[in-house]
Amino acid sequence: MTLDNAAQMTDPRDDALDRAMARHQYSGDALIEVLHAAQQLYGYLSAPLLRKIARRLMLPPSRVLGVATFYHLFRFAPAQHHSAVVCLGTACYAAGGTDLMATLRCHKGAGWTIEAGRCVGSCGLAPIVIYDGKPMSKVTRAQLEARIKETHDSGDTAPDAGR
Ligand code: FES
Known part of the structure; x- marks a missing residue:
């Protein structure tokens, strides 16, 4: 060339x-x-x-x-391999959203994007975490830790692969 x-x-x-x-x-x-x-x-x-x-x-x-x-839907840097958005609207905040955010921050590895989100309209299912694009409702810290461990154990570093 x-x-x-x-x-x-x-x-x-x-x-x-x-x-x-x-x-x-x-x-x-x-x-x-x-x-x-x-x-x-x-x-x-x-x-x-x-x-x-x-x-x-x-x-x-x-x-x-x-x-x-x-608008929250726009990104200004390449997407990371894994993402978690913790709803910190009033209901989710009151139901322990900040604890979930802290849990994610403690356990995340490289290639994670962790963000606080606004109310997603499912307050009756609080607290909500959107984990790799899929909603988890009434999430406990133990459930979230198990999900993070599952992600790490699977060695899956590219959830978008093949989509
Ligand atoms: S505050 Fe989280 S869904 Fe409404």
């Missing part, structure tokens, strides 16, 4: 993102849809990607960043 060829190669994701923006006539009103498309394509929203979106939609970068950071 020559340098000329390398310069001409483009990332197919760039074209797909461009098509997503074109579908919305590059309208700033479609910013959230475009951010969704970008995250689906690239896995997360990097700073250069946000700048590119701002340029293409002719929006101030500060607005793009403001919208992206307002």
